[in-house]
Amino acid sequence: MTPFGFRDTVPVDTGTVFVAFTDRRLDLGDLAPDEVRAAGLAEVAAATAATPCLMRQVHGTTVHVVEAPYDDLPDADALVTDRTGVALLARAADCVPVLLVARTGHVGAAHAGREGVRQGVVPAAVARLRDLGAEDVRAWIGPHVCGRCYEVPAEMRADIAADVPATAATTSWGTPSLDLGAGVRAQLTDAGVPHVEVGGCTLEDDTLHSYRRDGAAAGRLAGVVWRVA
Structure with missing residues (x-):
């Protein structure tokens, strides 16, 4: 059985890239029991x-360039590489996981939460890929909480929307909310990156992990991207 609820194949100049998203069957979060997370990572591997x-x-904008596998996790919200043999993971449970693929074979994975969207972690990852020589970057936007569900105080909506206007939204019951996915889509468009939406709302879909729905008991899904030469 595949560990992925979604998987796509992307031909590139230097081989083939795969983009995928896990679902609730795996918990890849830092708070998962060690044996649960290890088993999930073993399935991904x-x-x-x-x-x-x-x-x-x-929840920042640091982009880490992956040169080889490592044990010490970097403090970052995006990973990029031009290497094979590594699978980049961005984990989330309502935040927006974003996978990036360039025609030149460069790949990236970004975790865009409220602050990450405001500060521009996804544009930062795109810029870093281009610094590395990436051309014709595309994006896959993974499952995340939607604007119809992500209720926030009016002051918070105004604060985030002041920096990323596309995030301003209203819940299905008429209260202030944020649409982080819309913010990411706007940032990708501004960066000249075409994008594909994958999956649905994490809160509404009980096959996905959601912190808003499950609180501290929520696990973490992951966007996964890797290249095969």
């Missing part, structure tokens, strides 16, 4: 024939 690379996600 077997499915990708690559070493999973995680990051200690801190």
Whole structure:
């Protein structure tokens, strides 16, 4: 059985890239029991024939360039590489996981939460890829909480929307909310990056992990990207 609820194949100049998203069957979060997370990562490793690379996600804009597998997780919210043999993971449970693929074979994975969207972690990852020589970057936007569900105080909506206007939204019951996915889509469009939406709302879909729905008991899904030469 595949560990992925979604998987796509992307031909590139230097081989083939795969983009995928896990679902609730795996818990890849830092708060998962060690044996649960290890089993999930083992499934990802077997499915990708690559070493999973995680990051200690801190809701910032740091982009870490992966040169080889590592044990010490970097404090970052995006990973990029031009290497094979590694699978980049961005984990989330309502935040927006974004996978990036360039025609030149460069790949990236970004975790865009409220602050990450405001500060521009996804544009930062795109810029870093281009610094590395990436051309014709595309994006896959993974499952995340939607604007119809992500209720926030009016002051918070105004604060985030002041920096990223596309995030301003209203819940289905008429209260202030944020649409982080819309913010990411706007940022990708501004950066000249075409994008594909994958999956649905994490809160509404009980096959996905959601912190808003499950609180501290929520696990973490992951966007996974890797290249095969």
